[in-house]
Amino acid sequence: MHELSIAYDLVEIADEAARKAGAARVRTVHLRLGAMAGVVADALRFSFSIAAGGTLVAGAELVIEPVAVQVCCDVCAQPRVLEAPFVFRCPVCKQPVFTLIQGREIQIESIEIEESEAESQAESEEKLDETTPS
């Protein structure tokens, strides 16, 4: 269950970026998740909602864009998409493939933030002070 560790890192990045931008809260987090990242999307969503507690990310929606596994076949000299279960052979010429182009990403693409009004800003900071021990 490393999804929780990943969720905490994800929330930290989003929270920091939102804070720097002077946002009141994060509405949406967009994540690209590779099919070979070894991360279960549902487990990550569940962990995300827990990790977000007490931050500007609390209550935000996690939108996960799946990224297919793409390899380069040296024989065909073509990029090829692999389907699960993953076998690292070219789906066309059946030769082993050694170059992974994409599919391991765990990448935060963007966040949608709500610009702060003085009042909501103060409120969310107060909430943070209560829940962040150090």
Next chain:
Amino acid sequence: MKPRLLELRQAVLDKNDQLAHALRRQFKAAGVLAVNLVSSPGAGKTALLEETLRRMQARGWRVAALVGDLATENDARRLARSGAPVRQIETGALCHLEADLVARRLEGWQLDDFDFLFIENVGNLVCPSDYDLGEAARAVLLAVTEGEDKPRKYPPLFHSADLVLLTKLDLAAAVEFDRNAALASIQAVAPHATIFETSARTGAGIDDWINYLAARRRDLNRDV
């Protein structure tokens, strides 16, 4: 309150990756080949490492090990019997090692004093795959007592392996291990991986793996 989109385009494990890159540079500068050992629990990481440390020291190599475990220091104690410097990383609830745990546990050690550093990860075939520890080589173990198709079931981890070690070869006959099926399964997800067939008990294949590591270390020094 108007919504606004902030582009970030950042790897979520960026912090770990940065630390791992820093470690990799340190290892290289010190001439240390760092090896990350990963497998399911009970695949024989500690037994393999015990025998490896013993033989490498007998050959005059300076070796050290970090051992990750959720709880207990049993593995560290076993490895310390080899006489090599060994430190335990107790991870508590964490199911994998991260670069900062490794960096912190290395404090006080002079990397220049070592030729090889082995990092025994927490027994787990899922979580360690995403965490770079700065290693030069990632070795994934597959015991003959596990299913031959395990690599196909855990492609992210096996694909991330530079080498795969079949372990407990001495038990192969007893468990009717299908060698060809296991090799095919490894090659299906990790066609790039070098494969060693080993037994810590009989010593089979251990010298081959040590020779491979020694060669990798020579390469490390060459392309500084």
